[in-house]
Amino acid sequence: MKITSRRSTLRRVALATATTLALGLSLAACASGSSSSSGGGSSDDIEAALEKGGTLTYWSWTPSGEAQVAAFEKAYPNVDVKLVNAGTNTDEYTKLQNAITAGSGAPDVAQVEYYAIPQFALSDSLVDLSSYGFGDLESQYSGGPWSSVSFEGKIYGLPQDSGPMAMFYNKTVFDQYGIAVPTTYDEYVAAAEKLHTADPSKYITSDTGDPGFATSMIWQAGGKPFTAEGTDVSIDLQDDGSKKWADTWNKLNEGGLLSSTPSWGDEWYKGLGDGSIATLLTGAWMPGVLESSVADASGDWRVAPMPTYDGTPVTAENGGGGQVVLKQSKNQALAAGFLKWLNSDPESIKVFLESGGFPATTADLESPEFLAEAPEYFGGQKINEVLVDASKNVPTGWHYLPYQVYANSIFGDTVGQAYENKGDLNEGLSTWQDQLVDYGNQQGFTVK
Amino acid sequence: MTSAAVTPRPMRRARRDWRGWGFVAPFMIVFLAVLVAPVVYAIVLSLFRQQLVGGSGFVGLGNYVQLFQDAKFWESLFRVTLFLVVQVPIMLALSLFVALAVDSARLHGSSFFRIAIFLPYAVPGVVAALIWGFMYGNQFGLSGSINDLVGFELLQPFSSQWVLASIGNIVTWEFMGYNMLIFYAALKVIPGELYEAAELDGAGQFRIISGIKLPALRGSIVIATVFSIIGSFQLFNEPNLLKNLAPNVISSYFTPNMYAYNLSFAGQQFNYSATVAIVMGIITAVIAYIVQLRGSRQEVR
Numbered sequence: 001m002k003i004t005s006r007r008s009t010l011r012r013v014a015l016a017t018a019t020t021l022a023l024g025l026s027l028a029a030c031a032s033g034s035s036s037s038s039g040g041g042s043s044d045d046i047e048a049a050l051e052k053g054g055t056l057t058y059w060s061w062t063p064s065g066e067a068q069v070a071a072f073e074k075a076y077p078n079v080d081v082k083l084v085n086a087g088t089n090t091d092e093y094t095k096l097q098n099a100i101t102a103g104s105g106a107p108d109v110a111q112v113e114y115y116a117i118p119q120f121a122l123s124d125s126l127v128d129l130s131s132y133g134f135g136d137l138e139s140q141y142s143g144g145p146w147s148s149v150s151f152e153g154k155i156y157g158l159p160q161d162s163g164p165m166a167m168f169y170n171k172t173v174f175d176q177y178g179i180a181v182p183t184t185y186d187e188y189v190a191a192a193e194k195l196h197t198a199d200p201s202k203y204i205t206s207d208t209g210d211p212g213f214a215t216s217m218i219w220q221a222g223g224k225p226f227t228a229e230g231t232d233v234s235i236d237l238q239d240d241g242s243k244k245w246a247d248t249w250n251k252l253n254e255g256g257l258l259s260s261t262p263s264w265g266d267e268w269y270k271g272l273g274d275g276s277i278a279t280l281l282t283g284a285w286m287p288g289v290l291e292s293s294v295a296d297a298s299g300d301w302r303v304a305p306m307p308t309y310d311g312t313p314v315t316a317e318n319g320g321g322g323q324v325v326l327k328q329s330k331n332q333a334l335a336a337g338f339l340k341w342l343n344s345d346p347e348s349i350k351v352f353l354e355s356g357g358f359p360a361t362t363a364d365l366e367s368p369e370f371l372a373e374a375p376e377y378f379g380g381q382k383i384n385e386v387l388v389d390a391s392k393n394v395p396t397g398w399h400y401l402p403y404q405v406y407a408n409s410i411f412g413d414t415v416g417q418a419y420e421n422k423g424d425l426n427e428g429l430s431t432w433q434d435q436l437v438d439y440g441n442q443q444g445f446t447v448k
Numbered sequence: 449m450t451s452a453a454v455t456p457r458p459m460r461r462a463r464r465d466w467r468g469w470g471f472v473a474p475f476m477i478v479f480l481a482v483l484v485a486p487v488v489y490a491i492v493l494s495l496f497r498q499q500l501v502g503g504s505g506f507v508g509l510g511n512y513v514q515l516f517q518d519a520k521f522w523e524s525l526f527r528v529t530l531f532l533v534v535q536v537p538i539m540l541a542l543s544l545f546v547a548l549a550v551d552s553a554r555l556h557g558s559s560f561f562r563i564a565i566f567l568p569y570a571v572p573g574v575v576a577a578l579i580w581g582f583m584y585g586n587q588f589g590l591s592g593s594i595n596d597l598v599g600f601e602l603l604q605p606f607s608s609q610w611v612l613a614s615i616g617n618i619v620t621w622e623f624m625g626y627n628m629l630i631f632y633a634a635l636k637v638i639p640g641e642l643y644e645a646a647e648l649d650g651a652g653q654f655r656i657i658s659g660i661k662l663p664a665l666r667g668s669i670v671i672a673t674v675f676s677i678i679g680s681f682q683l684f685n686e687p688n689l690l691k692n693l694a695p696n697v698i699s700s701y702f703t704p705n706m707y708a709y710n711l712s713f714a715g716q717q718f719n720y721s722a723t724v725a726i727v728m729g730i731i732t733a734v735i736a737y738i739v740q741l742r743g744s745r746q747e748v749r
Contacts, residue, residue, distance in 0.1 A: 094713045101718070123500060209696055231501045262695055267587045403500060409700060409714035416696035420608065439715065444501030 043133035046340065049333035053078025056331070056338055057107040059086045059096070060323070062160070063288075064355035065111075068348050072341055081338060089113060093405050100125045100328070108329035109339055112157065113321030114148035115212065115400045115408075118228065120324065121156045122402040127325040128154040132336045137344055144317050144394045145360040149324075152230075157324035158343035159360035160352065163283025164390035165216060165306050165315045168290070171379070172300040173202065173275040181304050185248045188279075188307045192257040195278055203259035204252070206277045209419040210263060211411035212319060214245075217281070219316035219398050220306060221245040225433075226401045233401065233440050234448040237429040244309060246425040254422050273297045281306060283318035284387040288356025291377045298376065303383040305390060315390045316398070320360070358387065365391060403443065407436050487729075493722035500716060511723040520701040521724060525731070527612065528703050532680040535616040540672055543624050544665070547631035548657060562632065566625035573622060577689040580618045584693070606694035615686045623679065627672045634668040635661060670743030674736045681732045684709070704728045 058069065058081050069081045084107065086092045093116055099106035100123065112120060120126050134155045138146055145159035169181065177198050182188040192204035207213065218225060223241020227234050236242070252258050259277050261267045271277040272294045280286065290301055306315045323342060325335040342348050349364055364370055365388050374380045401407050414435060418428030440447035469476070494511050498504040515521055546565055550558045568576065583590040584605035591603035605614040638660060646656050684705040691698040691706075700714070701707035704724060712721035 090714070097716060098713075101716070261587060262693060265693060266582075267585055267589075270588055406715045409710060412691075412695045413699045413701070420696040442499070443716075444499035 042131065045333040046132055046337040049331065050076050050079060050337040052334075053080075054331050054334050055080045055082065056109060056329075056335055057082045057084060058109045058323075058338070059084050059092060059107040060111040061085050061088045061092065062111060062352075062355070062357070064352045064357060067351045067355070068342060071347055071351055072338065075341070075345075075347065076337075079334065079338065086110075089116075090405060090409070093119075096120070096326075097405075100326075104328065106326045106328040108331065108335040109323050109325055109342075111160070111321060112324050113319060114145065114159075114317070115215075115404045117149060117156055117322075117324065118151070118400055118402045119405050121151075121154070125327055126156045127327055127329070127332050127336070128156065129158075129325065129336055129339075130155045132333070132340075134158065134336075134340070137340070140344055140362065141360050142362050142365060142391055143396065144391070145320060145322070147396070148317075148320075149322050157322040158339055159320070159322040160343050161285055161320045161322075161357050162360040162391060163285050163318045163320035163358065164387060164394055165220065165281060165283055165318045166286075166387055166390050167279055167281055167304045167306050168286055168301055169279040169304060170272075170275050170277075170297070170300050171302045173278045182307050183305070184311060185307050185309055189248070189251045189257075192252055193255070196257050202276050202278060204257060205279045205281065206259035206261045206263060206268060206271060207249075207252075207419070208258075208260055208262050209412060209416040211408035211415075213282070214411070214415065215400070216283075216316045216318040217245045217249070218242045219395065220314060221248075221309060222314075222395060224397060224399070226399050226404075228399055228402050231402075231445045232448075233445045235401070235433050235436050235440070237433040238426065242429060243426060246429055248309070250425050253419060253425060256422060258419075260419075269293050275300070283320060284358040284390065285319060285356075287358075287375065287378070287383060291356065291375070299379050301378055302381050303378060303386045305386060313393050314395060315393050317394055320358075322360070401436065401440075402445070403436075403440065406439060407432075410435055490722045490726055493719050494726055495719075497719050498716075507719075511720050512727070514720065515723050515727060520707060521704065521727075524701045524704045524707050525728075528681055528683055531612060531616060531683065532677060535619060536673065536676040536680060538616075539620045539624055540627060540669065540676065542620065543627035543672070544631055544669075546624070547628045547635060548661065550628070550632060551635040551661075552653070562628075565628055568622050568624070569626040571622070573685040574689060576618060576622050577686045580614075580621075580686075581690055581693050584614055584690075606690070606697055608697045611690070611694060611697050615683070615690065618686050619679070619683075623676070627676070630668050630672050631665055634665050638664050666743065670740055673739055673743070677736050677739060678732055681705075681728060681735075 053076070056079065058065070060083065062068075065083050065085075069083045073079060073081060086095045086107075092110070093112070096106060096110055096112075097120075100120075106125075117126075130153075137158065138150070141159050142162060144164070145162045149155065149157040149159055167182075173179075173195070174181065177195055179191045179194055180187070182191045188204065195202050195204055215225075218237075218241050221241040221244040223239050223243075223245065225235060225237045225239055225242050259271060261271050261277065268277070272280070272290070273296045275297075287303075290297070305313060308314055323339050325332055325339055329335045344361070349359060349361060353359060353364065353370070359365055359370075371384050371388060372382065373384050374382050411432065414432035415425065415428035417423070417431075418425045437447045495506060495508060496504050497507045497511065546561070549555055550562050555561060571579075586592045586595070586604070586606065591605055594603055595601050604610050642660050643656065646660060651659065682705055683703040687698050687702045688706055688709070691702070700710040705728070708721045708724040708728070711717040711724065
């Protein structure tokens, strides 16, 4: 008792000193932000709020953001939405987390990818939208994305896009070297060897260690390395699925069959264009990126289902995300109204589809118009048939860590080393696991 | 402890004159707010530990104990120390050479050289790192072209053995001109009579350099060294930008500053990050002080 009270006094004094001294400084306060209200209201409140109007801030880096906001403001002239590009993924999460920690400065609505939602949900910074009647919207979305925004009985956001994985391959290169489209990983590895032997400047794919890719590949292999119930977390990056992926990928990594060009850089786009990177295993949002950033390769690329381990069609989600309402929002009903319009109104989704996005709404996924699209870039292939088919083969029960953003930030320090030394990925995964367990325990989780 | 609080204050004692403080008040307010407060705030932060689960708690020196056992921190400190020991002498020697050359009056178009060498300092560090990042590119960059030309992998700027040297090259390029200017300014204030006297005594150029110019430069060399030490320990921009191009070679704890940054922004470990910052601040201050002490002692002698 005595010790505790002394400690808390000390703490109070120290905090008071800190606060006094920090006064007038633009330093972020260390106290975590308290919310104005814990969420509440109903779908009627949303309508009323949209009528009444107001100002909202919306953080997003989607290419369709601007056009969607313009369409929204046209439909609801009383509402003024300020669109801010606060950086792409981790850059935005950093700013968002800082604003949450500081207790002010967060937007009303923000774009957050699926893997990061648990982290913000855990710190109690997101509004539970079930009280606004968002539960009724469940049937509109495909299962994977919906389960990524709604868990433990709460709805933390609405899905915007989804990323069922498929294999994008450069048909010109495949034809040139007489390579058949691989359907299993054995064939994929064989194709990698054949291609690289025929032309040492060409690689089956590029991978320098990307946590989003690795976790999706483990997901596809049937692994469930992360489980979290409240603050009880367990991590097993050597479960059957994780090992299955690592053993397969080792053949490419240790064999020097992976291009070491880092993704999303200038050289990477060039490599995708000139055929030195022949395939990409990635999410269904990739077509838009290829069309805009690798325009020269128009006509070269095609889409095929992911290679599998045993012939049973199975894939995973890669990337994709939705929007959430922050508890710091002064007008949560209005923010919820905007979010609901943004990710469920046909008008908004139309704009989103035009920008090349891959939807999470079943109506759009199933629409004949969408399925019949045959972009010239892909040689007139009906790519959406392949991609929508993939969205039906995603294994359920996958979880990300409640501190996945941090986990991804140290992926290069751990698994990345196995890539750099062309060593065993299993060892890298084990190191990653050890550091994640340590971090989790330090942060107050019970990690096994 | 005084007992002043108990004994009544003697009446005849003159009242303290606060007018002087009034004059320095504007400075003192700014000084306290922007210099003292952040340091105190960081120290206070370093005594707590905030967790994602369970909130914040006072841990005393717990963060410091953890830091001294943290292999990542020591590795990053070792790396910047290595950088300091190798890069700073090279850079300062080059700067010195250039300053002497520009000052020698034997160089045609010396003012052009002065500007040209100083120019990289005017390029923002971020831009400099990006420019060099493009040149270091192994596939489409300059080093890729050179490798193609010679037919084998001659240059590997982003391999783990060379990446520190690659960064050193960028930093040297950026700050050589700045240090050159410090030296050049010091050379300019040497009175002309000294040179005349030396010439009368029959001293050659090298004798003039070792007998007049270098002793006159000692103070500036100490200053430039101190600046460079601080700069080395604060290494951040260059590795952090090159990390995008070499994600596995440059770790999230490549330098102490990057470690502190990633701890707080990726890991939400603000308290531990503050601890890293304070310890690095102390280490830098101590080393800079030792260098200054040594430098000025020689000057007195």
